[in-house]
Amino acid sequence: MSVQDKVIEIIAEQAVLEPGDVTLDSTLEDLGIDSLGLVESIFAIEEEFDISIPFNANDPSESDFDISSVASIIKGIETLIADQKG
């Protein structure tokens, strides 16, 4: 399974949706994922890919990790995998 498919699967599970209902341009807000859900998603992604995501729930916009859409999350994860596994 590609990184994209896996991330979509994790986000869909958190949002209690089918993976097909999660599109690349969806925002977490669109999907009904609140702040606790976001933190839990990040934990699940870290566990899945064995990476560490620089994210501080106090000020998500100041983090180096862009969570503005599903696409930006996937892109950030791909970069982290390349950096941390490289």
Place this chain on the structure above:
Amino acid sequence: MHRVVITGAGTVNALGHDVQDTLAAMREGHCGIGALDFQDVERLSIQIGGQVRGFEAEGRYNRQQMSLYDRFTQFTLAAAKEAIAQSGISFSGDLAAKSGVVLGTAGGGVSTWDANYRSVYEEGKNRVHPFVVPKLMNNAAASHVSMEHNLKGPSFTVSTACASSNHAMAQAFTMVRSGLAPVMITGGSESMLCFGGVKAWEGLRVMSKDACRPFSANRNGMVQGEGAGLFVFEDYEHARKRGADILCEVVGFAMSSDASDIVMPSKNGAARAMAGALADAKVNRDQVGYINAHGTGTAANDKTECAAVADVFGPHADKLMISSTKSMHGHLIGGTGAVELLACIMALRDGVIAPTIGYEEPDPECALDVVPNEAREAKVDVVLSNAFAFGGMNAVLALRGV
């Protein structure tokens, strides 16, 4: 001063997953204590407990709830649902704004601490689930009850080891009696039956390897249990106006501190708590027909408790009945007073006194009527429920039939 009555009760414990099954088991003198079943139990020298069986979180709670509910919260929510459903109250408007929840627990989310320590220390993981803190905190159960049932008034958690539930219920009682709250949800819960939770108790060398036999000369220690007991404490006039079924009345309480030893009980501290509860309830000692004992089955507690009863009640000590239901459901630590209050309600409402099972040999230092091995039918008017905690902190409740 407002009169305070109990209009709902709920429980999960080793004897049953609801009040009806629990009281039936108490009447039959059924023992809920058995072999413990969890990871690494073979590394424990104590391998028995009053473990709750067949209570599966799956099916009861959804995935998101399970990630937030430690086992002590799961028990609490199931018991709260039963108690509030029995009371027939739904909380909205002004009633919701004024009503709250005060619960007792000694350890809170012990199995969550245990599982996550295991994961970071034993398995060497460097990441834990983000909800570990909100799951293990001692007030998690009370918070989830308040969220589930829309309770917006005074709400908090009390922690005084083995007296936690009695302190919590005493606090809820004063809130309703004073008029601060029309209804309070109260009681307590505990779930320490995991490797670390039992290993810690093992260290004290006060645990029995085979059975809890309170007051019996051959008793050899306490046995841990787990579960929850929850109650609806309600202003009598409020309950009467809505035609509620009243289970019994809470008439008084007292708290005392031994101020002497961190683990050894004190006759004086226990006696002051019992005498204080009688005074607060304005009842004479000869009106008390039954005492639900703290009765842990340790050498020290049982003889000290009996001596305290003799001091407080004088000649009447030989006429009243006193039993320890810990022999059946184990010691629920912070939740124990709550589950034991069910035996008090059964005594007042059904005229059935729960027995002390496992009783084999009389002990001259516990020479009271401990209702050995078989339940007894008897009409009683006033009962006491004792809880004497490590740390010397005691809380006794007095109840009366209605």
